[in-house]
Amino acid sequence: MTTDLVPVALGTRSYEVRIGAGLIARAGAEIAPLLRRKRVAVITDDTVASHHLMTLAEALDSQGIAMVALSIPPGESSKGWEQYARCSEWLLEQKIERRDVVVAFGGGVVGDLVGFACATLRRGVRFVQIPTTLLAQVDSSVGGKTGINTTQGKNLIGAFHQPSLVLADIGVLNTLEPRDFLAGYGEVVKYGLLGDAAFFDWLEVNGPAMAAGDMGLRQYAVKRSVEMKAGIVSRDETEEGERALLNLGHTFCHALEKATGYSSRLLHGEGVAIGCALAFELSQRMGLCSQEAPSRVRAHLKAMGTKVDLADIPGDLPDAAGLLALMGQDKKVVDGKLRFILARGIGQAFVADDVPGDLVTAVLTDALRVRS
Numbered sequence: 001m002t003t004d005l006v007p008v009a010l011g012t013r014s015y016e017v018r019i020g021a022g023l024i025a026r027a028g029a030e031i032a033p034l035l036r037r038k039r040v041a042v043i044t045d046d047t048v049a050s051h052h053l054m055t056l057a058e059a060l061d062s063q064g065i066a067m068v069a070l071s072i073p074p075g076e077s078s079k080g081w082e083q084y085a086r087c088s089e090w091l092l093e094q095k096i097e098r099r100d101v102v103v104a105f106g107g108g109v110v111g112d113l114v115g116f117a118c119a120t121l122r123r124g125v126r127f128v129q130i131p132t133t134l135l136a137q138v139d140s141s142v143g144g145k146t147g148i149n150t151t152q153g154k155n156l157i158g159a160f161h162q163p164s165l166v167l168a169d170i171g172v173l174n175t176l177e178p179r180d181f182l183a184g185y186g187e188v189v190k191y192g193l194l195g196d197a198a199f200f201d202w203l204e205v206n207g208p209a210m211a212a213g214d215m216g217l218r219q220y221a222v223k224r225s226v227e228m229k230a231g232i233v234s235r236d237e238t239e240e241g242e243r244a245l246l247n248l249g250h251t252f253c254h255a256l257e258k259a260t261g262y263s264s265r266l267l268h269g270e271g272v273a274i275g276c277a278l279a280f281e282l283s284q285r286m287g288l289c290s291q292e293a294p295s296r297v298r299a300h301l302k303a304m305g306t307k308v309d310l311a312d313i314p315g316d317l318p319d320a321a322g323l324l325a326l327m328g329q330d331k332k333v334v335d336g337k338l339r340f341i342l343a344r345g346i347g348q349a350f351v352a353d354d355v356p357g358d359l360v361t362a363v364l365t366d367a368l369r370v371r372s
């Protein structure tokens with residue numbers, strides 16, 4: 001299979017996302033042109049290391065590139081001050097300088113954490129993303145948002161720091177837990193819903209075979225997702241406008257993530273899938289789109305076997321007012337008004353800045369009622 005190349009056009013900070021099977025085994029040759037000395041520092045997590053670090057080490061070694069590696073515990077709790085300090089100190093101990101390249105090798109947690117460490121290390125060190133989850137390949141590795149969580153909330157400390165290269169190896173998705181794959185799918189379907197109805201049609205037909213492991217279908221889905229993200233990011237790098245569309249489903253998602261304590265009760269991508277279904281429901285109630293649109297969204301998510309209803313979240317949830325209050329704390333609130341990404345149909349999302357709170361409450365009340 002060939003490698004797809006998707007450019008992210010950002011002037012002097014432009015880079016390429018390379019998508020294909022077997023890229024990690026060729027990573028030495030892919031990365032070598034970026035290096036001024038033949039040495040890289042790799043940061044990964046323990047799970048990714050156990051499956052794939054040997055392949056990366058051999059690929060670098062085959063090109064005469066020396067590698068030092070640090071592995072952190074897997075999971076969202078690593079995306080905080082403690083591991084940020086640890087990674088930063090380790091990179092300094094390894095004498096990583098501004099002309100060097102750091103490799104972030106893992107899912108979105110490793111990518112966000114290591115990207116942020118690189119943004120601040122010596123005021124900015126270049127880094128390469130090698131995303132190993134579906135979510136990281138289609139979303140977090142592209143676009144330069146990096147950061148960590150604090151006790152106040154998620155992603156509140158961060159920086160825009162674009163990678164120098166992204167290598168998305170489709171083959172590594174084979175070792176993902178099915179639940180993690182489906183969570184990443186929440187972000188894939190988001191792209192179709194926000195701006196590409198034909199892609200959503202394609203996913204309705206091909207999604208199940210893709211989830212079952214078809215590599216060609218996986219490569220196309222990642223490529224199309226990355227193309228969409230790259231286009232939006234190159235037009236609006238710092239989210240002054242269009243980039244906000246990437247938050248389709250995310251206002252609901254963030255409230256649900258807070259309500260479930262960012263625990264394994266709800267993975268981020270699962271919350272995005274539920275949030276997209278709710279955003280279409282809200283759009284329909286505002287008379288923006290037909291009843292057919294939310295029905296199709298829900299039917300497809302159900303067919304894929306991902307979470308789609310609030311009833312799919314185990315344990316108790318706050319009532320509608322409680323969930324609305326959690327949305328109010330969202331950092332995307334502008335001047336006290338709730339901002340939602342709504343849709344005029346599949347593939348036609350837009351930013352709505354003044355959504356009536358009582359309508360959101362009604363949507364949530366009904367969604368919660370289905371639970372009981």
Ligand SMILES: NC(=O)c1ccc[n+]([C@@H]2O[C@H](COP(=O)([O-])OP(=O)(O)OC[C@H]3O[C@@H](n4cnc5c(N)ncnc54)[C@H](O)[C@@H]3O)[C@@H](O)[C@H]2O)c1
Pocket residue numbers: 045046047048051074075076079106107108109110112132133134135136139140141142143144145146154155172173174175176177180183268
């Ligand atoms: N920067 C952005 O633009 C952006 C966008 C979306 C999400 N995010 C962030 O991404 C994070 C979530 O990322 P994620 O879903 O990749 O989570 P993750 O990095 O925690 O990975 C999920 C799990 O999969 C394991 N794993 C990773 N690759 C594997 C592989 N190939 N085989 C087997 N196991 C593997 C990990 O060890 C982990 O246990 C969140 O912190 C979220 O805020 C950032």
Ligand SMILES: [Zn+2]
Pocket residue numbers: 139187250268272
């Ligand atoms: Zn997301």
